[in-house]
Amino acid sequence: MEEQRTPRSPAWGGPPPWWRHGPPGSNRWDGGEPRAHWPWRSTLLLTVFVFIGSHFAAQSQQGDRASLDFFALSLLLVGSGLLLWRQRQPVLVAFGTAAAATVYLGAGYPYGPVFLTVAVGCFSAVVAGHRRAAWMAVGMLWAGHVLVAHWLYRWLPPSGDKAPSWGQEIIIATWIVAIVALAELVRVRREQWARDRAERAQAAARRADEERLRIARELHDVLAHSISVINVQAGVGLALLDSDPEQARTALTTIKAASKEALGEVRQVLDTLRAPGEAPRAPAPGLDRLSELVEQAAGAGLTVEVEGGAPKLPPGADLAAFRIVQEALTNVVRHSGSRHARVRLAHAEGALRLWIDDDGPATGADAGGSGNGLVGMRERAAALGGTIEAGPRDDGGFRVLAVLPMRAKEEDR
Structure with a gap:
């Protein structure tokens, strides 16, 4: 070797x-x-x-x-x-x-x-x-x-x-030093060019990694919620197919609506990859669509109470808040025996606070999840300078607390 x-x-x-x-x-x-x-x-x-x-x-x-x-x-x-x-x-x-x-x-x-x-x-x-x-x-x-x-x-x-004369030797020595000094200057300049080029390449690779992570997170949040609803409704439809065909029909209708919405959002994400520059697409979802999440959760058999109103948020924070609520409700559908959840919104001191609670207990059921839900929520919050706290409550339920700044990070600079 x-x-x-x-x-x-x-x-x-x-x-x-x-x-x-x-x-x-x-x-x-x-x-x-x-x-x-x-x-x-x-x-x-x-x-x-x-x-x-x-x-x-x-x-x-x-x-x-x-x-x-x-x-x-x-x-x-x-x-x-x-x-x-x-x-x-x-x-x-x-x-x-x-x-x-x-x-x-x-x-x-x-x-x-x-x-x-x-x-x-x-x-x-x-x-x-x-x-x-x-x-x-x-x-x-x-x-x-x-x-x-x-x-x-x-x-x-x-x-x-x-x-x-020794003066001639000094002149010769001066020319020698000048030539070597010029060579040193060129060497330093070339090394600086190489460092700058390497830094630009690293920055481009870092941006590509961040974009891949953003797209993966977006796809996960879109698909996990919809597939969880489809999974629950498919189970309901199979159980009631013979005994209550009308209820089974309702479950299939919910599956159709959830799959259509998921396909639309996935297409919206993929359009950003296919189109050069700024891809024409529909506005990103925000807390103004919170009622849609409540309806989808109801279709999966989960009753959601919403307390408080959504303030005006920058697009990035609005999308992150929507996805965090969506993923938290998806986790309730998957992993909690409770059929009731609460979403509470409050804002003060330039920050939005989101509480998503369920009464538990945990069932250990898995509706096809990848285990990346909490990781994705934390990444979304961290990208905006916010935080996520998630864990069991003392009374046996589970809570997700998100704190998101109401101003974009670039506006603070």
Whole structure:
């Protein structure tokens, strides 16, 4: 099995996070690794520029520096040609170009575009995350130049050469620092691009997950209530089919109405997925349809008393309140032996309070529920900044208490 390696920090030696997966805009192999191109055209242009620039530099420095010969041209070709590997072997290229330039200057050849090959090689190494290697390469070049220019010049060509001023060394060092600093700036900027892109992708995935959860919750609430009513009425119809056909007919009528309503609401939810942008659909249900829930519960044999009036709520809070009451009544139908429930509404201090009570006892019956009802209610309330408390009462019944803010969260910002 291939050894698993822990990625190194990009602080000094390791590649930055984006390098394994490619910098912004880079192409990739199908396997996920970044695809390193062979930069033929840019390398060729740089090589031509270095040769032509070095030729003019040799003419302007004639008499002060050694003339270009085959060895000098070979060193220029090696330094420029190494840049072809700068995306695949950035460390090797950084040290190779620095070494070629050091030998070139040590041999007394003219100053000029030879520094460009080192700049490009070290720039590529820094951008690839190999900062230590880039700094060491330019440091080696500068140290080699100081050694040759101020000590070994007596024994190296051209003859009669003199030591340059230290001001010239400071200028060279300044250019080196500027090049590496520019490379560092590009590296930091690319890492920032990669982080921003990753954050945008995570945000998009999070929004998709939240939307899937919302749709699943909506479908659950719609189907659970209707199917519970259908389940109860189907049992009534089967029990009375022979002894009381008229009552069985009433049960079947209730099943038809409940299934039609469920199909309509499911179609409304699915329309939001099929249509691009804002899907045209009917208004979302709210507490103004509380009477419909009471009628549906009555069809399932549950008497519901409603106390208090519904205040004006934002659409999101209105829908959440409706679904919470719907799910609570569905749970009474499924799991309670009581055939009586109470819904009480009150609002104060910017919050709506909903109490849904039944007298129990719990029967343990399950009308095909998924067990996600209370979870869905809590998620709806939490999404609005509210709370849900659900549990048995001291007298043996069961209570659901929902507290929902009457202002949308975005209005508070």
